[in-house]
Amino acid sequence: MEFSASPIWFIALPMLAAFSSPLWVRWRVLDQLLLGIPLGLLLLALGLFATVQQAPLIETIVIAPPLGIHLHLDSAALLLVALFCFAVTLVAAFLWHGATETHLRGRQPFVLILLLLAGGNGLVLTGDLFNLYVFLEIAGISAYVLTAVRDDRPALAAGLKYLIIGSVAGVFFLLAVVLIYLQTGQLNMAAVAQAFAEIPPAMQGLIAVLALIGLGIKSELFPFNFWVPDVYRGSDPAITALFSGLLVKAFLFVLVHLAVLIWIDPEIARIWLMTLGALTLMVAELAALRQDEMRRMLAYSSLGQIGLILLAFGFLHESTAAGAFFHLISHTLAKLLLFLVAALLLRRVLSLHLDALTGAGRVYPLTVGLFVVGALCILGLPPLSGFMSKLWILQGFAAAQTFWPIALILVAALIEAGYYFRWIRVLYAPAAASAVTDSKTSKTAPESWATYAPLLLLVGLMLLLGIAPFVIEGALVDAARALLDRDLLIQSVLGVAAQ
Amino acid sequence: MLELLDWLDRPSVLHGLHLVGSLTLFVIGLYGLLGKRHLLKILMSLALMELAVNLLFIALATTSGETAPILSDGLTAFTGMADPVPQALILTAIVIGMAVLALGVSLAIRYHRLSASADIRALADAQD
């Protein structure tokens, strides 16, 4: 017998804990486990970085690829898995002390959050197309239920909308997988990548469009993302933090990974991905200008950043891809902070509408101060990580002598400055401070420091990564290399089979 | 008559017929999804699309003359049998589809209880 640090733990451990949840209810350890399991997995992931740097870990399940399912843990996947575990740990720590949201405590939310983590990890790790579909549905269904978990009218409407649109995405992706199997007889991603070129070009196009519709809906890209603000508006901000920080990132990674791996002609893939990214960026930022509700505004801002990340990934170039990974991390940190601040505000105010929040900065200086830090990080102001990540992306484009994305990113940053400063100005406006205090003071006592600890940790990490990006530079460059090196991946997977 | 049956049994004809049938179902589902307003009808359309994909896979993955991949009734070797992988995948897909459908219907029932509406347009303008 031996204990192996295999990637299977990232999926099996949350599943095991979720399945045996009645036991944890009886022993009263739900909160501890919800924090402890992702934290343990985060430590495992951090411990694996050195191993994975040398060679990707490939975990075969029952039978070696291309016949069976395998998990593929390379630097890119490991980076995302560590990020997901971190996001869930942080949200769990936040929920532990936030006793006001009773619907987020108890057995069912415990199960849903852990399985969301398992689904996200599985999406990133799996090396098999149908298994990818299964994890897409696991992550999807836990997200639908988490959206509706408050069980009032807006939450149910958001959950239904999410379920319908998400299932459509699932059907389209399933059809793409079915056509791939019918045409190549393979399901393993590496084997499909080898065989895909032999399919007639028209079929290749059909399969690519179907998969793009499916994954585009899931990763909230422009023509398919009309539903996102409603869902973010209807669900709880603490849950939305997970959607923006974990779920979308997982689907975005899958989209780019499949495009690199399966689509042979990088030129065509580049045009498609960069166009989608640029459109998503501009449309979302322009829409965000007009939002008067904090969750909607944050949703559109999140969409814009997704577009920016896709634009940088879609260039399929090592330097911009490293910047894209950096921005992905930085955006997760900032959006976790912003959505958790929104959750904190919602515990005290009745509405997150712009008018209702006038002068809130004078009543809750710390909470609103944290909002400002998060907003500045998204904008990309110097001491924060958002500045460095955007700088890396811009440098990558400049080094490749491609200038239109640079102009686009700068214009987008200007628009971002426009709406975030509008919010900051209103939050600190002297006017109707009395209205804010009236609705709250009776509602709850001031939060303890334990509530703020996760938020302050986020701020600390933003500062650390902004001042000393070299801490993670090696990991980012490795991740970019692993994501873009198609031949290495195919060889490392099918080489195992040849043993 | 027999010639007609033989002609129908040819793999290309058989697969073509299955293809036309299942894709028609898929498009009917898509039409319902876009054109209908009642939540239950929309969920039914979704189920229809899923079933169409399942049907397409099962129908195209077998050719006439292959037996079920099970050793029984005197068969002793795994030869001349249908590909087992599509059947296993579709089993998974059916269960997933059922789970999503059950959840969707439950959400629709709860929503109907709270809002006395089962119209998709009521969802669309669920503003602040």
Place this chain on the structure above:
Amino acid sequence: MSQRQRVPLRKRVRVKTLLLTLLSAWLLALFLTLLLGQARDWPTATVGDALLTRNAETASANAVTSVVVSYRGFDTLGEVTVLFLAATGIGLLFSAPRPRSELSAAESESTPAPPNEMMITGVRLLFPVLVLFGVYIVLHGHLSPGGGFQGGVVIATAFLLRMLADPNFRLDHVRLGWLEALSGSGFVLLGLIGLILTTTATFLGNFLPHPVASLGQLVSAGVIPLIYALVGVKVGAEVGAIFQDMREAA
């Protein structure tokens, strides 16, 4: 008079329906031309064929079962998870405490007619047969068509019939929850044992002896029937819980 009866043109010809029909027809034609004209023929060498030739290794007479439970057992674990999630979500939606006003409204809405004598007697006869049939299907999953999913649903249907025939019959949610928990974690634990034991060293590896000679017998194929039995219990408990939740909500 005639003025009032005249329906405007845009109402008589439903533009939206027409456009949608045209769009659907165009998509269908596009799909069909692509798939009929451009698709390659069904390839001769697929993953499934390779698995079929190696299937004797699992000593399971039913190749679909060895693919579902062993070769692609990880998918099945995910599938069970999806069902578990749906059951959890439905339980969350329907079993939460309701405000009094909502409760009374729901109850006045539905006063089910009492089941008639035919129903009661018929179900009394059918119930044991159905349960036995379900258990048979679960346990013979590696020998004949069937398995945990099919058998589990048959068992759950037997309990659904009981619910229909006897308004006072209730499935105990706590007990169902424990059944789900035991079978689900049993599945993961069996997988982890396969990972930890050095003889198999893969997740869901078949660590019990499974000699090919015993192919076709009830005790064969090692861990496969065990896992399928757990799947059967889990599916039965979950689908039963879904039925119970929906019935309480109705």
